[in-house]
Amino acid sequence: MTIKLGVPSKGRLMEKTFDWFAKRDISLSRTGSDREYAGRVDGVDGVDLVLLSAGEIPRELAAGRIHLGVTGTDLVQEKLPRWEQQVEEIAALGFGHADLILAVPQFWIDVDALDDLDAAAAVFRKTHGFRLRIATKYHRLVREFLNDAGVADYQLVDSQGATEGTVKNETAEMVADITSTGETLRANHLKLLSDGLVLKSQATLWRSRVARYDKDDKQALNQLLDRLV
Numbered sequence: 001m002t003i004k005l006g007v008p009s010k011g012r013l014m015e016k017t018f019d020w021f022a023k024r025d026i027s028l029s030r031t032g033s034d035r036e037y038a039g040r041v042d043g044v045d046g047v048d049l050v051l052l053s054a055g056e057i058p059r060e061l062a063a064g065r066i067h068l069g070v071t072g073t074d075l076v077q078e079k080l081p082r083w084e085q086q087v088e089e090i091a092a093l094g095f096g097h098a099d100l101i102l103a104v105p106q107f108w109i110d111v112d113a114l115d116d117l118d119a120a121a122a123v124f125r126k127t128h129g130f131r132l133r134i135a136t137k138y139h140r141l142v143r144e145f146l147n148d149a150g151v152a153d154y155q156l157v158d159s160q161g162a163t164e165g166t167v168k169n170e171t172a173e174m175v176a177d178i179t180s181t182g183e184t185l186r187a188n189h190l191k192l193l194s195d196g197l198v199l200k201s202q203a204t205l206w207r208s209r210v211a212r213y214d215k216d217d218k219q220a221l222n223q224l225l226d227r228l229v
């Protein structure tokens, strides 16, 4: 068998992951046409590259279909219940830094922190007859965070992309999303809650605790990890 290494198939995470491995003299590359999701690994034996959506890598690790995978801490913690039992963190890769935060419209001048939100949410429900809507794709993490903060008068609405646009589009009153430079929030007239940081995330190399390893795989894995960390 071979060790299967799952890497994001496109965008900033893919390129930076390729660079990170290249610095350790392991070359990852996409093969075939621009649109073909096939890849190869040079510089180490017994390892296959599997190109996947960043959001699917946690599930593939948890199912044991890949042995190693690169994706953000946010996606692992969101997608995998009791994630520590399913995956082991091998190395933080030093890129893909992003904060999962709560943000409200800038014109909500009375709402700067979670306590204010709690009060505003109760008023919102009374006035509108439904709970304030928070758009996000991070359902588990946001629910846990708001539960711990004692905020209950809200509902989550699913948004898998362009989340900051939901407020202008009037499908949500506020958002819980990733921010890096803060530009997208500013451009959409949103502001962070001062104590609304849910999670700090970065790209990380994970090992599946579930995947099967025969004797050759174990050797290949150890050789690979010796080179990487």
Ligand SMILES: Nc1ncnc2c1ncn2[C@@H]1O[C@H](COP(=O)(O)OP(=O)(O)OP(=O)(O)O)[C@@H](O)[C@H]1O
Binding pocket: 011, 013, 052, 053, 054, 055, 056, 071, 072, 073, 074, 075, 096, 097, 098, 178, 179, 180, 181, 201, 202, 203
């Ligand atoms: N602006 C950003 N800067 C740095 N990292 C980011 C940024 N936006 C998202 N990320 C991180 O990149 C990773 C992948 O993000 P995202 O879920 O947006 O994937 P995607 O590129 O939409 O991939 P896919 O749709 O294929 O799953 C996440 O861990 C996320 O924290």
Ligand SMILES: O=P(O)(O)OC[C@H]1O[C@H](OP(=O)(O)OP(=O)(O)O)[C@H](O)[C@@H]1O
Binding pocket: 160, 161, 162, 163, 164, 177, 178, 179, 180, 181, 182, 183, 184, 185
């Ligand atoms: O703070 P910034 O540097 O502006 O980055 C934050 C934006 O980057 C990500 O979006 P992405 O570009 O992946 O698009 P998406 O919203 O469709 O997921 C994230 O969802 C934010 O919208």
